[in-house]
Amino acid sequence: MKFRLLVALVCLFQTFSTWASDSFIVKDIRVEGIQRTEAGTVFSYLPVKVGDVMDEEKATEAIKALYATGFFKDVRLKTENDILIVEVIERPAIAQIIINGAKEFEKDKLLEGLKLAGISESRIFSRSLLERAELELKRQYISRGKYAVKITTTTTPMERNRVAINFDISEGRTARIKKISFIGNEKFSDKDLRALLVLRKPDLLSWFTKNDQYSKQKLAADLETLRSHYLDRGYLEFNIESTQVSITPDLKDIYITVNLTEGDQYKVSDIKVAGETLIGEEEIRKLILIKPGEVFARQKLTESIKAITDRLGDDGYAFANINANPEIDAENRQAAFTFFIDPGRRVYVRRIDIDGNDRTRDEVIRREFRQMEGAWHSTSKINLSKVRVDRLFFFNSVNVETPAVPNKTDQVDIKVKVEERPTGSIMFGAGYSDRQGLILNGSVSQNNIFGTGNFFSLDVNTGAINKTYAASFTNPYFTVNGVSLGFDVYKRDIDTRPLTRFGEFKTETMGAGFRLGIPIAENDIVSLGLAAENTDISTFTNSPVRYKDFVKEFGNSTVNFPLTLSWARDRRDSAIWTTSGTTHRLFGEVSVPGGDLDYYKVSYHQKWFYSFTDWMTLMINTEFGYGDGYSGNNLPFFKNFFAGGNNSIRGYDLNSLGPRDELITGISSVNSRLFAIGASKRVVGNAELMFPLPFLRDDRSLRFSFFVDGGTVFNRFSKPGPQNDFSELVRYSTGIALTWVSPMGPLKVSLAEPLNDVPSDNLQRFQFMFGQQF
Known part of the structure; x- marks a missing residue:
C-alpha cells in the first residue's frame, strides 16, 4: 500500500504541475485507456462528479480511489477546457492457468485452492496474489508430507492485455515418520504409548490411512490421548513438557520426540458433597462413579459431573454448575474430591420453535416430543425427544438447542432445527441370492405422505x-x-x-x-x-x-x-x-x-x-x-x-x-x-x-x-x-x-x-x- 501511495503521489505531482494551483468546475469527465473495464465502473469509484469543484485535494482522493480498485497499474488525471480526463493503464487479466506435475492432488482441488487465494481465470492479475497462491499450494502439499515440494511459476503475456500462468510442480518424495520417541516414561513402555497414537511409522496400511505422515492436528489429538491415558489411570501430576518435531536435511524422514513427566499414581481418599444438593446427598453420591480407595480416573470424574448435571436438569435446573475440587495429599499420593453443586435457578420451557421442516408438518415433530411447553425443563425428556424425531427418518439432521429467554432468568426456549430428506422413492433394482438366483424388485413408497407422517408402499x-x-x-x-x-x-x-x-x-x-x-x-x-x-x-x-x-x-x-x-x-x-x-x-x-x-x-x-x-x-x-x-x-x-x-x-x-x-x-x-x-x-x-x-x-x-x-x-x-x-x-x-x-x-x-x-x-x-x- 505504501508503494501504491508513493506512485500515486508521483503521478499526482506530474499531473498537476501545470494546474495544481488552480481549481475549476468539472464540465465533463472522459476516461481513456480502458479495454475491459466499463467506463461506468470508473465513474462509480471516482469521487468526482460533473459540476463538482476540482482541486488538488479532490485529485489526490480520486487517484487513491482508482488505485485502490486494483484494476489499474497506472492512473493519470488531466484537464482540458474544464474537462477532466482520466487516463488509465489496466492490469492484465488472467486468461489461463496451467498446472503441470501435480499427482498428489486432483487439479480441480488445486484450482479451488488458488481461487481462494485470489487467482482464477478472468480475475485481475496481481503479483502479490500470485505469491500468496504459491504459498497456498505449498501449504497443501506440506499438509500431505511433501516437504520437498518445489513450485516454479511463470507468467506469459497474451493478446488483449492478458496473461497465462504456469505452475510447474516438482512434488518430491513424501516425508515419513521415521521414529516416535518418549522421554520420561517409566510406568509405560514406548511400545505401549506408541500403540495409543494415530501417528505411527509406515506399515502395511499406511498407503491408505496416511498415518505415517506428520500432521500438527493429529499430533495435538495424540497428545490429548496420552494425557487421558495417564489421567484415567491415576497420574494426576502427568504433564507433557515439550514436543520436538524434526526433519532430516533431505526432507524425507521425520522424528518426533515427546518429553513428559508421569508423576505418581493417586488414589481417591474421600468424596464430599457441598452446596445446594436439592435432590439429596444420598442420590447424588449414587451418581458419582469414583469411589474412595479406587485409583483416580478422570473419565469417571467427568461422567459423574455430567450425570449430576443431567439429573438436576431433569428437575428444571438447566444451568446447574458442578465443580469437583481436588485436595491433593502428595505425601500419601491421595486426592480427596469435593463436588460443589450450584443448581442455579429452576427454569421452564416457554415454547418450542421448529425450523427447517419445509414439507413435514409441525405436529408430526411435536407429537414425538416428550418435553412439553410450559413444563419444567427436563434434560432426559429433551434428549429423548431428539432421538424420537431422529428415528422418524424424515430428516438428515436434527439439532436441538435450549437458549435462555432474553431478560428472563427462569425461562428457556427449545430451538429445533431439522434438515429435510427425501421421504418418497420410486425404485427399480435387482438383488442376487445364491439360492434364489436373480431377484428383481421394484417399489413405490412414501414415508411421509403430504407431510403427515403416514406411510404407504407398493412392493414387488x-x-x-x-x-x-x-x-x-x-x-x-x-x-x-x-x-x-x-x-x-x-x-x-x-x-x-x-x-x-x-x-x-x-x-x-x-x-x-x-x-x-x-x-x-x-x-x-x-x-x-x-x-x-x-x-x-x-x-x-x-x-x-x-x-x-x-x-x-x-x-x-x-x-x-x-x-x-x-x-x-x-x-x-x-x-x-x-x-x-x-x-x-x-x-x-x-x-x-x-x-x-x-x-x-x-x-x-x-x-x-x-x-x-x-x-x-x-x-x-x-x-x-x-x-x-x-x-x-x-x-x-x-x-x-x-x-x-x-x-x-x-x-x-x-x-x-x-x-x-x-x-x-x-x-x-x-x-x-x-x-x-x-x-x-x-x-x-x-x-x-x-x-x-x-x-x-x-x-x-x-x-x-x-x-x-x-x-x-x-x-x-x-x-x-x-x-x-x-x-x-x-x-x-x-x-x-x-x-x-x-x-x-x-x-x-x-x-x-x-x-x-x-x-x-x-x-x-x-x-x-x-x-x-x-
Whole structure:
C-alpha cells in the first residue's frame, strides 16, 4: 500500500504541475485507456462528479480511489477546457492457468485452492496474489508430507492485455515418520504409548490411512490421548513438557520426540458433597462413579459431573454448575474430591420453535416430543425427544438447542432445527441370492405422505423361490396416544423346486389384513393383527408323502384367518451401526376358528450387543420357535420352521437342516433321496464379534466379523431315531463374515466351516445374499 501511495503521489505531482494551483468546475469527465473495464465502473469509484469543484485535494482522493480498485497499474488525471480526463493503464487479466506435475492432488482441488487465494481465470492479475497462491499450494502439499515440494511459476503475456500462468510442480518424495520417541516414561513402555497414537511409522496400511505422515492436528489429538491415558489411570501430576518435531536435511524422514513427566499414581481418599444438593446427598453420591480407595480416573470424574448435571436438569435446573475440587495429599499420593453443586435457578420451557421442516408438518415433530411447553425443563425428556424425531427418518439432521429467554432468568426456549430428506422413492433394482438366483424388485413408497407422517408402499419382489406383491398403509398416530393402524394386501408365492435338497411343493397365498400397534412403554410396542388368506397348494411327483397326505385331507385350497399378536422392545443405540443395547421380539400366530386350518405358532427372538472398545462389538443372538395344531390337527407343513443358511446356521444349505422325509423314486431304494421338511420347533444361537476393517474404521456401513452358529429345527427333544431328536439334529459352524449396508441393499457374505456335519448334510461353506428381501 505504501508503494501504491508513493506512485500515486508521483503521478499526482506530474499531473498537476501545470494546474495544481488552480481549481475549476468539472464540465465533463472522459476516461481513456480502458479495454475491459466499463467506463461506468470508473465513474462509480471516482469521487468526482460533473459540476463538482476540482482541486488538488479532490485529485489526490480520486487517484487513491482508482488505485485502490486494483484494476489499474497506472492512473493519470488531466484537464482540458474544464474537462477532466482520466487516463488509465489496466492490469492484465488472467486468461489461463496451467498446472503441470501435480499427482498428489486432483487439479480441480488445486484450482479451488488458488481461487481462494485470489487467482482464477478472468480475475485481475496481481503479483502479490500470485505469491500468496504459491504459498497456498505449498501449504497443501506440506499438509500431505511433501516437504520437498518445489513450485516454479511463470507468467506469459497474451493478446488483449492478458496473461497465462504456469505452475510447474516438482512434488518430491513424501516425508515419513521415521521414529516416535518418549522421554520420561517409566510406568509405560514406548511400545505401549506408541500403540495409543494415530501417528505411527509406515506399515502395511499406511498407503491408505496416511498415518505415517506428520500432521500438527493429529499430533495435538495424540497428545490429548496420552494425557487421558495417564489421567484415567491415576497420574494426576502427568504433564507433557515439550514436543520436538524434526526433519532430516533431505526432507524425507521425520522424528518426533515427546518429553513428559508421569508423576505418581493417586488414589481417591474421600468424596464430599457441598452446596445446594436439592435432590439429596444420598442420590447424588449414587451418581458419582469414583469411589474412595479406587485409583483416580478422570473419565469417571467427568461422567459423574455430567450425570449430576443431567439429573438436576431433569428437575428444571438447566444451568446447574458442578465443580469437583481436588485436595491433593502428595505425601500419601491421595486426592480427596469435593463436588460443589450450584443448581442455579429452576427454569421452564416457554415454547418450542421448529425450523427447517419445509414439507413435514409441525405436529408430526411435536407429537414425538416428550418435553412439553410450559413444563419444567427436563434434560432426559429433551434428549429423548431428539432421538424420537431422529428415528422418524424424515430428516438428515436434527439439532436441538435450549437458549435462555432474553431478560428472563427462569425461562428457556427449545430451538429445533431439522434438515429435510427425501421421504418418497420410486425404485427399480435387482438383488442376487445364491439360492434364489436373480431377484428383481421394484417399489413405490412414501414415508411421509403430504407431510403427515403416514406411510404407504407398493412392493414387488421376484425370485425363483419367493415372490411377493404387497401394498401397505400405516398411520403411526391413529390416536393421539400413538396407537398405529395399518392395512396390508399381499400375494406371496413359494416354490421350493429350485432347492434340490428341499421337499418340493408350491403355495400361492393371497390375503388382506389390518394391524394395530399399541405403545406400552417408551421402547415397547404391542401389535395385534388379523388377516384373511387363501392358499393354493400344489404337490409334485417328488413331493414327500406327508405333503401329499395333507392335500388329500384338506384339499388343494385352504382358507385361513391368522390372528397375530407380538411384543417388541428395541433399546439399541443405532439401527444400522449397533454397538450396545438389546432387541426382543415375541411373536404369536393362531388360526381363528372358521377357517380350514387349526394351528398356532410362537417364536421369540433376542439380540444383545456389548462393546469392548469403541470399534469392537459382541453380538449374541438367540431364537426359539414352537408350533402345533389343535382340535386334533397337526401343524400344516407349509407353516413349519426351517433352519440353515445365511440368516441362521451358516455353512449349511438354505433351510436344509432338521428332519428329512424319504422319497422312493420308483426305480430302486438305492436312489432314495432325503428332503428337508421343516419341523414344529426351532432353536438357533449365534455369537458374533464385529468390528470395522482397520483401514475403513470410520465407515459406518461396512463390518467384518468372526462367528459361531448353532441350532436346528426338530419335533421332539428325545425320541428314538435321528429324524426328530434335537441332540441328533443340532449343527454347529464357525467362520468369518462381511456385512455391507450398500445403497442397493444389504450385502452379506460369509465363509463358514461346519463343525459336526454328517455325510447326509448339504454343505455350503461360502454364502452370500445381496438385495433387500421382503
